[in-house]
Amino acid sequence: MPGNVVRARVPITFSYKNRVGHALEQYINGLKEKKILGVKCPACKKVYVPPRTVCGKCHKPIDQMVEIGQEGVLKNFTTAHVTIANGEITDVQQPYIIGLIKLPGASSLISGIIKTSSVPEVKTGMKVKAVWKETTQGDYNDLAYFEPA
Amino acid sequence: MNERVAVVGYKQTKHTFDSPVARERMIYELVKSLFKDLGITRDDIDTFIFASNDFTDGRTISEVYTVPRIGSFMKDETKVEADGLNAALYAYMRILSGLYETALVIGFSMAGSEFRVPLTQAYTLDPVYERPRGIINFYSTAALQASAYMKKYKFTDEDLARLTVKNLQNANNNPYAARKEPTISVEDVLNSKPLYLPIRQAHVSAYADGACAVILSSKKAAKKFTDTPVWIDGVGHSMDTYYIGDRDLLGMEHLSAAAKKAYKMAGIKNPKKEIDFAELHTNFASEEPVFAEAMGLFKPGSGKDVVKNGDSGIGGALPVNPSGGPLGANPINATGLIRLAEASEQLRKEAGKNQVKGAKTAVVHAQDGPGAQLNTVFVVRR
Ligand SMILES: [Zn+2]
Numbered sequence: 001m002p003g004n005v006v007r008a009r010v011p012i013t014f015s016y017k018n019r020v021g022h023a024l025e026q027y028i029n030g031l032k033e034k035k036i037l038g039v040k041c042p043a044c045k046k047v048y049v050p051p052r053t054v055c056g057k058c059h060k061p062i063d064q065m066v067e068i069g070q071e072g073v074l075k076n077f078t079t080a081h082v083t084i085a086n087g088e089i090t091d092v093q094q095p096y097i098i099g100l101i102k103l104p105g106a107s108s109l110i111s112g113i114i115k116t117s118s119v120p121e122v123k124t125g126m127k128v129k130a131v132w133k134e135t136t137q138g139d140y141n142d143l144a145y146f147e148p149a
Numbered sequence: 150m151n152e153r154v155a156v157v158g159y160k161q162t163k164h165t166f167d168s169p170v171a172r173e174r175m176i177y178e179l180v181k182s183l184f185k186d187l188g189i190t191r192d193d194i195d196t197f198i199f200a201s202n203d204f205t206d207g208r209t210i211s212e213v214y215t216v217p218r219i220g221s222f223m224k225d226e227t228k229v230e231a232d233g234l235n236a237a238l239y240a241y242m243r244i245l246s247g248l249y250e251t252a253l254v255i256g257f258s259m260a261g262s263e264f265r266v267p268l269t270q271a272y273t274l275d276p277v278y279e280r281p282r283g284i285i286n287f288y289s290t291a292a293l294q295a296s297a298y299m300k301k302y303k304f305t306d307e308d309l310a311r312l313t314v315k316n317l318q319n320a321n322n323n324p325y326a327a328r329k330e331p332t333i334s335v336e337d338v339l340n341s342k343p344l345y346l347p348i349r350q351a352h353v354s355a356y357a358d359g360a361c362a363v364i365l366s367s368k369k370a371a372k373k374f375t376d377t378p379v380w381i382d383g384v385g386h387s388m389d390t391y392y393i394g395d396r397d398l399l400g401m402e403h404l405s406a407a408a409k410k411a412y413k414m415a416g417i418k419n420p421k422k423e424i425d426f427a428e429l430h431t432n433f434a435s436e437e438p439v440f441a442e443a444m445g446l447f448k449p450g451s452g453k454d455v456v457k458n459g460d461s462g463i464g465g466a467l468p469v470n471p472s473g474g475p476l477g478a479n480p481i482n483a484t485g486l487i488r489l490a491e492a493s494e495q496l497r498k499e500a501g502k503n504q505v506k507g508a509k510t511a512v513v514h515a516q517d518g519p520g521a522q523l524n525t526v527f528v529v530r531r
Contacts, residue, residue, distance in 0.1 A: 005168075005169065005171075018277050024277055050392075078289055078293055078345045079343075080292075080344075084286050084288060086265075086268065087266070089288075098289050098293070100293060111284050124300060
């Protein structure tokens, strides 16, 4: 049995410029105007957030954009003590909350960061509202986080 | 056309966190030793199917350099970019077609030592929404699922810790397991490093270096390999949307659908009574009650009682992961296939200290994607 294993270092670096597609493009443009947009399936009436172009269940195209409410209910959450970026799990100084939120008018739950003055304050069923960046520029971070309503 | 397909041979490596040999040698030695056990050569295999992943291998069409190692040189060979149980599903269908009598299925990875598992997981996330946002990943998804289950059914951190210890005790008696923590206590699990609560480090499966090879054959060809074939009597497969916010993380309708399809094929009406044990591909300890319930093995929300009564333990009403499951070893791509090998070993009464007495029918499960987006279910019998 070999004692020392010789390893070849084989980094892979690639960078893509994926088109986000018609539906997400409108969503992102909506964020710039501090709006949350979804799409409504003409067949099953489900409202998907973030929007997409096809309802998997009905297998039909969906293009009817609808605006979603910004104050909703926290359905589920986890208290994160780490972040994962570039495959590394890193401890954070201050635990933070990742939640799934039901916004009025949406069938999907939207994921987001929940900010409160203290972590134990967070409870499922609590009302939360969207908080925007002061200056929006048309990216996902425009919708900065959710806080108790 | 062939009508019935059997598992006629299987072997797994002793999984480790740092393999002393390269993957090529690991695979070669595994396959050769399986062939030797069965007294066969590569000429006895009609078709070869890999389960691997270009990201876990670090190159595209990654099987090209492992082909000579498994004996498929100049033969019919393909690869499935998913768990090994999916590869077994392809092999099963190839044999059913009647074009092939025998198939070798192999899954492997060096998830213990050669790459960062969360990075390869990240490459499976939606590139234009989830990846740039950096909130949803395999860990946070598991935490949201666990949290939903625990709140709805009053399943406590202590229940989850007990379930973790149950699996690690089984893993401790499994000669192939990488993770050996014979003295781990409920307290240790409760105090392990918090990741995304309720998920802690101790709940995470043991990403490991390892491989598993399984040989399937038609009924006609089975005699050549063994007197004790394990029959694949039902299969099911189903995939949910990749948006976490559109999934029923508790009901897992897609897993339920895959299981129902497999049960129906196998003529199983009451899985709680007719299934003797289950081998489930759980990436996190918290997935066990959710999957088992979605598959109809226990009553929805009964996780707390199952843990309290030891129903899913080796001597229990319906043992789950008597092998220790992926908490003992999770060599990605091989993990679900290992469930099939472990179940076959049980059904042939070769499971040693972890033997489930009188086991005749088992259900085997594999998953891919965050929060088990894709599921494969087999019903196997002896
Ligand atoms: Zn629809």
